[in-house]
Amino acid sequence: MTTAVAYGAAGRGAGLARSTSTVTRRALLRYVRTPQLIVLATVQMSVFFLIYRYMFGGAIHIAGMSYVDYLVPGFIATGVLFAGIGTATAVAEDLEQGFVDRLRSLPIPRSSVLIARATADTAILAWSTAFTAAVAFAVGFTLHGSALEGLAAFGLVVLFGFAFEWVFITMGLFAGNAQAAQGMGMIVFPFAFVSSAYVPVSSMPSWLQAFAEHQPLTYMVDAVRALTLGPQAQALLGHPCDYYVTRSLLWALGIIVVSLPIAVWRYRRG
């Protein structure tokens, strides 16, 4: 017979793997069992995609290809930023509502709480990305490269998502409450819009082009494009696929290397 632990027995604490999986499970259950959250995570990106596809798409012409093929990689890659606002808010809510205090008072590695958040939110992001991709295929998007390249593109987006999660976790930790986190989340707009995601950079005023060409999102969007557009990619982008993939991966790595230690430091400081 199993009995409950006697009082004063004092737990030895869960290790990194068990505490991470336990806290990840809680974050995922919260998404899945909160209708507003799961519906938002599932359809929000697709709804905005359809607006772009059908409302703006008619007015934007990209030489040599349909707008939907141009838009999908850009839209999905920048989707990681909008998903990140949810992460920053969730982290801030956990702080605000005392959940983080409870976790910080438990005998578990403190990093497990942050790893769990990044893992759970990346999983949710992968789900909404897959859903949006399915919608995209249904409204005329086609892969011009191989299926394997298509999968690689999906993998890249998830990886970018994981990298940006650390930025948004940091943001949530600094914000301290949900409203402030949402406010700070507004920083994603210039990065999402002043990029090659929705329109070619060459169509922007020159002072914006300087920023748009060199910011990480443009490299990430172009890497995904290079993998999905097949032979047309190089004509549109100017460099071979490797060029964009390597640079986007370096950006992702750089983002993790900078933001992860800041997040951990901020979390430990309390």
Next chain:
Amino acid sequence: MTAMIEAHGLTKRYGKTVALDGLDLAADAGQVVAVLGPNGAGKTTFVRTVATLLRADAGTLLVAGYDARKEPAAVRRVIGLAGQFAAIEPAMSGRENLEMVARLFGQRRRTAKASAAAVLEQLGLAGDGDRLARTYSGGMRRRLDLGASLVGAPRVLLLDEPTTGLDPRSRIELWEAIRKLVQAGTDVLLTTQYLDEADHLASQVVIIDHGKAVATGSPAELKRQIGGSIVELHVRNRMDLARVAEMLGRLDHGETQIDESTRRVSVRVHSGGEALMSALRSLEAAGVELEDIAMRQPNLDEVFLSLTGRPTADSRSMAARAA
């Protein structure tokens, strides 16, 4: 036996604000210790420091014998914390919440299930264990939160204002749950700004003000410390208040308190019975009409007033409740 908590010269500053100002506190094991003080006295800062959520700037702090600064991981293995908010996951059932925390304490799956079931039973939540916590009432959430803090079988349970914001019935239910825990052998440190809460639950009370302990003792000792009893008169006509106060002032100590809103006058006296008799005689001679007259032990509010020279924030509502 190792003391539950020992703090010496504990200091914590936030910029220019001093939250803990060289706090000295010794809480013995095997009992409920209440840290009592008004808002801003440093109660929450103290609990957060004990729970290793904050690091003191100076001073030493031992929790169940472990140094909170040098061995925070060891401290976390022996404490359970229930903060001011119900830190539970609303999208999980009561049982799942408890199993999650038990797992984080390193319990195996089967043990975690058994501990969660035992805690649900103990807190009277067994029937609601499989409902999502977001469907719980405020009182049930607080009980579940308390459960989460003890499912790891802590040696020291830290409760930061456990009943703040609860309705009277939920409050009494939570008190009941805390009492049972102590019987089961858990040491409890709780903070409260409710004097009656400390009086009901604690065998040792530490009164803190501006980050310092101003008095320590059992509720009875603290009451004795200011001495004597209180004679309290409830007059029928408001205009008699001043006259009655003046009369009572002549009785013994002379420290009278007038509460206009409830038409009460109270005075601290040393020789209880005699004072009461002479009060009655002079009131009768003066023809004052009374609703009620009583002699009682001072409550902790009066203790606080005499120790710090100012009333607690909730003394007015206490007076109203006493009425």
